[in-house]
C-alpha cells in the first residue's frame with residue numbers, strides 16, 4: 001500500500017490554494033438547495049464534499065459545449081485546425097463520472113484520433129472522490145458497477161473522519177502530492193479503516209433494478225420493437241435535457257461562424273442531441289428517426305446495447321442525471337423495469 | 347486559454363480548385379475539382395468528400411468520377427439548401443475546402459471476376475457512376491455488366507453523353523426507365539423494379555449494387571431476391587445526415603452502425619436485421 005497517503009481535512013484548504021496558485025482548480029460547489037456544479041475555485045472553502053450529482057457532469061471540461069476546431073481565413077483560402085485548452089485540476093469527481101470520462105476517452109481516441117479532445121484531456125489532472133452513500137433514489141450506479149472506482153483518476157480521495165486517504169494512481173498525481181508537501185504516509189490503521197468503509201458500502205449500494213448486469217444488453221436487443229418506446233415517446237417533448245446532462249453523450253453539430261471582418265472565422269463544434277427532431281433528417285425531407293419513441297430507443301441502445309458490441313462496456317454510468325433532468329418525468333430505472341416486465345409477459 | 351495549431355486533425359481541410367462547372371439539369375451542376383499542388387485525392391469508388399465553404403459550413407458529396415480519371419475529380423451537386431446553394435454560385439477558378447475521401451467505398455476486390463448488375467434510382471447514379479466508370483476502365487476484370495437506371499422524367503436524367511456511350515457499348519447491358527414522360531420518349535415508362543425481372547443473369551455469380559432514394563431499397567431488394575441473387579451479393583450505398591464524417595458526431599447512425607465510417611456502402615446481410623436501415 002505504498003501508494004496511499006493521508007491529507008488532514010483541515011489542510012484541504014491549503015492543498016487547494018497551493019494548486020490554484022499555478023493551475024485552474026475546478027471542484028463541486030453548492031448552487032442551490034439541492035443543486036451543485038463543477039466550477040473554478042481558488043480555495044477549499046466553497047468545495048462541497050457532500051455534494052450530490054452535479055447538473056452537468058465534468059464532460060464540459062473535456063468536450064466543451066462549444067469549441068473551436070478550425071479557424072479559417074477566406075482571402076488566404078486557408079483552414080487551420082485549432083485547439084484552445086488550459087491546465088486544469090479537476091477535484092472531487094464521483095466514481096460514476098470517472099467512468100463517464102473513460103467512455104469519452106475511448107470514443108475520441110478511436111481512429112481517426114480527435115486531437116482536440118486528446119490534447120485537451122492530457123492537460124486535465126483528475127482527482128476522484130469516494131461516495132459512501134447514494135446521491136438520491138434516481139441513481140443506478142450499483143447496477144452499472146460504478147459505485148466503486150474503476151480507475152480513470154490520478155488521485156482518489158476517500159474521506160474518513162478527520163482525514164482523506166488518497167490513492168496515488170499516477171506519476172502526475174504523485175508530483176502534485178509532493179509539491180504540496182501536506183501529505184503523510186498511510187499507516188495500518190488507515191488501511192483497515194479504508195477496508196471497513198468498503199465493506200460498509202456493500203450494504204449501502206445494492207443492485208437498483210432486478211436484472212443481472214450481463215442481461216442488460218440482451219434485454220435491449222430483444223426490445224427493439226417494444227411498446228415501451230411508444231409509451232415513452234408519447235411523454236417525451238424532445239427537449240434534449242437527458243442527452244445534455246449525460247456524461248457519456250457526445251453527439252455534436254458543426255457550425256461555421258464568421259467574424260466581423262467578414263474574412264476570418266471559426267468552425268465550432270457544439271453539443272447536439274439525438275432527441276432533436278431534425279437530427280437524422282436529410283435533404284428530400286426523409287427523416288430516419290421521426291418518432292420520439294424511436295429517438296428514445298436510440299438513446300438507450302447507445303447506452304446499453306451498441307457500445308457493448310463495440311467496446312465491451314455499457315455507456316451508462318448509472319448517475320441518474322437523465323431521470324433528474326427529464327421534464328416529462330421519464331425515469332430510466334422505470335424504463336428498464338418496464339422492459340423487464342414486458343419480456344416476462346411474453 | 348492557450349491556443350495551438352493541430353497538425354493532424356480529422357477536421358483538416360485541403361484546398362480544391364474548381365476547374366470547370368457544368369449545369370446538368372435545372373437543379374444539378376457538376377464540378378471538376380483539383381486538389382492544390384496536384385495532390386491526388388486517391389479515393390475508391392463509392393467514397394465521398396466533405397465540401398467546405400468558409401462561413402457556410404460543409405456537406406457530404408459523393409465522388410462521382412472514377413479514380414482511373416486522374417488529375418481531377420468530379421462532384422455532382424443538387425441545390426437543396428445553404429451549402430449546396432452557395433456551391434452552385436461558384437465558378438471555375440474558385441476554391442472550396444475538401445475533407446476526405448471518407449467512407450468505405452464499394453468492395454471492388456470482391457466484385458472482380460463476377461457479373462455486375464447496377465441499379466440506380468434518381469441521384470443514385472452519381473455515386474454509382476464512379477464504380478461504373480471504374481469497371482468500364484478495367485472492363486476485362488469483370489464479367490457481364492448490366493446497368494438499370496430509373497428517374498422521374500427524361501429531363502432529370504444526368505450524364506446524357508455517358509449514358510448514350512454505355513448504351514452503345516457491346517460489353518454493357520443498359521436499360522433506363524422513367525416514371526413519366528412526354529409522348530416523344532422512346533424508352534420504358536415505369537418503376538425501376540419493372541426492369542429487374544427481364545434481366546438475363548446467372549444469380550450465383552451476380553453481384554447487385556443498388557443506389558437510390560431511401561424508399562427504393564425495399565422494393566428493389568425484393569426483386570433481386572426473387573431473381574435468386576444471394577443476400578451476401580447485394581450491396582447498397584445509404585444516405586444519412588452527416589456532420590463529422592468520421593464516426594463520432596452521431597448524426598449518421600443506423601442503429602449501431604455509422605453510415606459515414608462503416609458505410610456508406612453496406613452489404614444487405616449486414617443491415618437486413620437493423621430496423622433503422624431500410
Ligand SMILES: Cc1cc2nc3c(=O)[nH]c(=O)nc-3n(C[C@H](O)[C@H](O)[C@H](O)COP(=O)(O)OP(=O)(O)OC[C@H]3O[C@@H](n4cnc5c(N)ncnc54)[C@H](O)[C@@H]3O)c2cc1C
Pocket residue numbers: 278281282283284285394404405406407408409421422423424425426427428429430431472473584585586587588589610
Ligand atoms: C454520403 C452522402 C453522399 C451524398 N452525395 C451527394 C451528391 O453526390 N450530390 C448531392 O447533391 N447531394 C449529395 N448528398 C446530400 C447532400 O449532402 C445534402 O443535400 C447537403 O448536405 C445539403 O446541405 P445544404 O447546406 O445545402 O442544405 P441545408 O440548408 O443544410 O438543408 C437542406 C436539407 O438537407 C438536409 N441536410 C443538411 N445537412 C445534411 C447532411 N450533412 N447530410 C444529409 N442531409 C443534410 C437537411 O436536413 C435539409 O432537409 C449526399 C449525402 C450523403 C450523406
Ligand code: SF4
Pocket residue numbers: 242245246247248303315316317318319320321322323332
Ligand atoms: S443514461 Fe442517464 S443514468 Fe446513464 S449515464 Fe446517461 S444520464 Fe447517467
Ligand code: SF4
Pocket residue numbers: 235236237238239240241242243275296322325326327328329330
Ligand atoms: S429529458 Fe425527457 S422530455 Fe427531454 S428529451 Fe429527454 S426523455 Fe424527452
Ligand code: FES
Pocket residue numbers: 587588589590591592593594595596597598599604605606607
Ligand atoms: S457523420 Fe458524424 S458519425 Fe457519421
